[in-house]
Amino acid sequence: MGLAVAVALAVAAVATVPLMPRVVGAFTPYEGDPVRRPVPSTAAFAAVTVIAVTAVTAALRDRPGWLPAYLYLTLAGIVLAAVDLRVHRLPDAVVLPSYPVLAALLGLAAVVDGLGRGTWDARRAIDAAAAAGVLLAVFGAMYLIPRGGLGLGDVKLVGLLGAALGWLGPSTVLLGLLTGLVIAGLYAGVLLLTRRATRSDPIAYGPHLLLGAFVAILVAATGA
Numbered sequence: 001m002g003l004a005v006a007v008a009l010a011v012a013a014v015a016t017v018p019l020m021p022r023v024v025g026a027f028t029p030y031e032g033d034p035v036r037r038p039v040p041s042t043a044a045f046a047a048v049t050v051i052a053v054t055a056v057t058a059a060l061r062d063r064p065g066w067l068p069a070y071l072y073l074t075l076a077g078i079v080l081a082a083v084d085l086r087v088h089r090l091p092d093a094v095v096l097p098s099y100p101v102l103a104a105l106l107g108l109a110a111v112v113d114g115l116g117r118g119t120w121d122a123r124r125a126i127d128a129a130a131a132a133g134v135l136l137a138v139f140g141a142m143y144l145i146p147r148g149g150l151g152l153g154d155v156k157l158v159g160l161l162g163a164a165l166g167w168l169g170p171s172t173v174l175l176g177l178l179t180g181l182v183i184a185g186l187y188a189g190v191l192l193l194t195r196r197a198t199r200s201d202p203i204a205y206g207p208h209l210l211l212g213a214f215v216a217i218l219v220a221a222t223g224a
Contacts, residue, residue: 005064010057013049013071020045023079029087037086048078052214059221065112066167069105070217072098073164077210080157084206090153098160106167124167131166131173132159154205161213168220175219180205180212 025039052074060067076098084090106128114120136159143150158177165173184205191197 003061006057006061006067009064009067009071010053013053013075014046016075017046017049018042020049020079020082024082024086027083027087027089027091027093029089033088035087039086040082045078045082049075052078055218056221059218063109063221065116066109066221069102069109069167070164070221072101072105073160073217074214077214081207081210084153084204088151088202088204090151090157090206092153092156095153095156095160099163102160102163106163109167127169128163128166131162131170133162135159135162135173135177149203150205154209157206157209161209165213165216165220168217172216172220176213176216177209178212179215180209183211184208 021039021042029035053071056070056074057067060070076094080090080094083094106125110120110122110125113124136155139150139155139158143152143155161176162173165176184203187208188197188203191201191203192199197203
């Protein structure tokens, strides 16, 4: 029964692919900023989505109650990464509604877990809320540092990722954050070495933070 539910959710997630190019293309750059990349093709979105959804579904196959939350985050993350790479924005229209949606889906996960065990364990919910709050505070402070490189969209995104990672435990939060920052640093280093960017050029942190979170979720979920 759990496998059938997982497969059905995965198929439903992949079915959203045709909408992705339209959603990504709807977001324009801030005034004065260029469009840095074209909207990815439907085929590109399909390839990335199938790989990501398959990985998440396989990792959480024994936790079908958790799948709606992490599949939603996967789909939202793909859209956000594409928008950020294209116009260097993490739009509020996607990020902010994702907070209550993710909270509701994690609440559903808690209910499913509780029904399965017959007891309610609030630890995961507390960890998720605490991680979101701490990361919002830390990255909010970093945002206030002049020439720090972070955008306000990055701050809002990291709170959302904190909730998803916190549900899986404090070590997952640390792994996701460090992985994302390392990937961003390596990417920036390559751009500098190849002279495709200078130290003053802005970098889209969103895709790297999302990729780091994705890696951490898979690592944690396989041992959940």
